[in-house]
Amino acid sequence: MPAMKTPGVYIVEKNAFPNSVVEVATAVPAFIGYTQKAENGDKSLLNKPWRITSMKEFERFFGGAPCPKFTIDDAPTLDIADVKVRTPGDSRGTGKVLNQKNAKFILYSSMRLFFQNGGGACYVVSVGDYDGDASGDGEGEIKADELRKGIAPLIKEPEPTMVVIPEAVCLADLKTCTSVQQAALLHCGNKMRNRVAILDIFDGHKDRQDPDGDCIAAFRDSLGINYLDFATAYYPWVNTTITADSDITFDFLSPEGKSALVDLLKVELKVAVTDDVPMEEPEPDADGNVGEAKPTKEGQVLLDNRASLAKELDGVIELKDAINKKISKRDDGSDPSLKGKSDASIELQVKAERALLNKTLMAVSPLYVQILKAISARLNLLPPAAAMAGVYTAVDTLRGVWKAPANVSLSSVSAPAVNITHDDQEDLNVTTQGKSINAIRSFIGEGTLVWGARTLDGNSLDWRYINVRRTMIMMEESIRLGTKAYVFEANNAQTWITIKSMIRNFLTGIWKRGGLAGSTPDDAFSVYVGLGETMTSEDILEGILRVSVLVAVTRPAEFIEITFTQQMQKS
DSSP states (O other): OOOOOSSSOOOOOOOOSOOOOOOOOOOOEEEEEOOSOOEETTEEOBTOOEEESSHHHHHHHHOOOOOOOEEEEEOSSGGGOSEEEEETTEEEEEEEEEEEOSOOOOHHHHHHHHHHTTOOSEEEEEOOOTTOSTTOOSOOOOOHHHHHHTTGGGGGOOOOOEEEOGGGGGSSSHHHHHHHHHHHHHIIIIIIOSOEEEEEOTTTTSOTTOTTOOHHHHHHHHHOSTTGGGEEEEESOEEEOSSOGGGOOGGGBOHHHHHHHHHHHHHHHHHHHHSOOOEEOOOOOTTOOOOOOEEOHHHHHHHHHHHHHHHHHHHHHHHHHHHHHHHHHHHHTOOGGGTTOOHHHHHHHHHHHHHHHHHHHHHHOHHHHHHHHHHHHHHTEEOSHHHHHHHHHHHHHHTOTTSOSOSEEOTTEEEESSOOOHHHHHHHHSOTTOOOOEEEEEETTTEEEEEOOBOSOTTOSSSSBHHHHHHHHHHHHHHHHHHGGGTTSOOSHHHHHHHHHHHHHHHHHHHHTTSBOOSSHHHHEEEEESBTTTBOHHHHHTTOOOEEEEEOBOOOOOOOOOOOOOOOOOO
């Protein structure tokens, strides 16, 4: 109140309404992994949480996709071969498998999957680049300790509500993968308690009957029992359409892979030229002698085409050699045709020649097309956690955080890596240890759907469902921030009534939108505060103001039972 010393009119304003509780954001994931770069101008973003809202922003601050390098190796059996190669005189042929030589950096593809499934604002923590260290040798690797270090900076960021580490499943073995996932659980369930971890299954692209072992049983055995109500897991991995077939060229092969490709193309050419063609038996002459068999009319056309193929393939190999020479001369500056040209124009010229080589190979070699398709299938096989983070965002926006993120289709997903039946899901969803795994299933006419909404604490009636945990986090954080304004206010009845009415108004809004169950607000929630109700006189002397809030969070109808009974005819 102003000091009244000079005669006049003084204005006094009084607040008519108490503070209100503002609902906090519920769908802000934090992604941790490796990127091409991590910089904002001259400022490094390494191990610093950085907020983005689109894939364009991600590429601006963190760069583009990695360039995987595959080798072409002999397959132990034809059953597991990625490519089958025919050899002269062998109708069955031999099998080849594609193995990625460098580390499987999948954060970039996972971010694209996140945004294509409804993702919005998120945080990215880059823990390193594709080269692995400052040497820039291009032989980077994914390290568990670096991924764990990326979790710590999130302690200072209150906004993220989910933690996703897609590259944890790309580590060398289950043990190191589990160490990263346990660190995420510790962060979410112990240090912060305002966010959840979305976990992937190590080797989740394999069937549970795989000879290497049951990936679900291994995951459950290794994860432990701590903070399971702050995490959820999904199985299996998904086949996506993130990387287009047109984006894949021979550049995705390592030097050894390219050499193997040339050898295979020569074998393919030899088969094409020496395979049997339709022949006609000559008639014997007057002396009974039979001449050599000659190709039929159709056979001669086939031989002519094969000769053309051989010429084309020779041209392909010559073009490949020319490009390699041009690249080496470009690097040492000895190519006279490149003198005076800018780096950009040189890159365009080399890129055009590479595109021509790739197009020619695809036209003349079915084997090359098989190899590209096999590489595409490998790159498009992704763990589902990033997609689920996008689904959480979309569901929260359209329906609210209290809606279970299930019975929702996945975008940019062609099929789950493993087909799960009704019986298969029984052990995934309900198990003695309570570690429920949410299934991603394919349904005829509906596509690929998320078919589960449980946390890993499936035996808990309080925290069985992920939407219940996330709704409680939202209400707890919102009310905590709202009541922060009353810290150091008088601990008396006036403050108690103000806080109670503020919380009731907030919960009433949640109830009206369907987040709380009950025919009336009094059935949906209760708020208690006051001396003799939640506090003692000693609490007040110690400066403690206790508020007790009871809520009935809506739970999903996971099982719907319809009973049919025949009755007697009545008319």
